[in-house]
Amino acid sequence: MNVVVTGAGGFLGSRLANALLSKNSKLPVARLVLVDLQEPPSYEDPRVTTLAINITDSSAADRIIQSDVHVLFHLAAVLSGQAEVDLDLGLRVNFDATRALVDTARRKAPKLRFVYTSTVGVFGGNLPEVINDLTAVTPENSYGTEKAMCELLLNDYSRHGYVDARVVRLPTVSVRAGTANAAVTSFASGIVREPLNGEVCICPVDTKQQLLVTSPYTVVQNIIHAATLPMDVLRPWRVVNLPGICISVGEMIEALREVAGSEAVSLVKFKRDEMIERMVATFPSKWDNTRALRLGFDVDKSFVDIIRHYIRDDLKRKV
């Protein structure tokens, strides 16, 4: 298969590229084009081409989508914190550029498997205790609104037969390697990563705050799995809430204590941040994984397990 990844220099995009190129990849890859604002790191693999493209440029979609592309993993995005403070940038990157990609796919590569990474941030407000794939989207932030608009657009273009979209809503990914990022849920990685590096982490929300989390490894495997699903299996609603673990910040900290001891836990300090607290409080913390598990998506065993994997695979990584 000829595959393109946008956002390939980012945290998940770079891991997705590695996983696609590995011998065990569930998706056979003949050619892989990696796209990001800055040229993604190169590979010594003859299947790989790297491109520096700003997806908001008028020629970008045409450069990214060639008629022989089979699968597009569209991960490039401005994350929640940045999209909230810069509405115009968020709309351009998260919505306008996605629309340009879908329109180009419709014209040049109809039936393209368009794998799109959406978010728990499409939900907000007065949610039922447990939500499922059919719960109405009610975002209370610009990032979630932009992602929700793309979900609807992709669903409608698929209904027309213009593309073959597979939209996966990602829980919060923890533990992220590297440094804090522009997502309002960045602390969900920081409260583990920084103490394991002997550094203080300021947690902006209360220990009772519940989150839905997934490990980087599992979410990347699930994103690839989305591309392998048979064409019509997601019809009529091509959006899947990827399985996550429902856990409170306090429980995450206790998992850290179990793995790394109380000294590590003492490095987590609390200082409320009202914007973050308000936005995170609107995200759902429980969703029904039944449909996703039936479709073959995977779920992590426990948060203790996630921390142990992070220590084994990622502790020293910078990105």
Ligand SMILES: NC(=O)c1ccc[n+]([C@@H]2O[C@H](COP(=O)([O-])OP(=O)(O)OC[C@H]3O[C@@H](n4cnc5c(N)ncnc54)[C@H](O)[C@@H]3O)[C@@H](O)[C@H]2O)c1
């Ligand atoms: N990490 C999470 O917890 C999480 C949760 C839900 C959804 N997601 C989604 O998963 C995807 C990947 O997230 P991530 O954590 O790897 O984010 P990231 O910020 O590490 O990567 C995003 C990449 O997009 C690129 N990008 C941004 N604007 C661009 C532009 N104009 N042109 C080209 N490239 C551009 C950035 O340079 C970056 O490398 C995103 O779509 C995000 O919305 C992530």
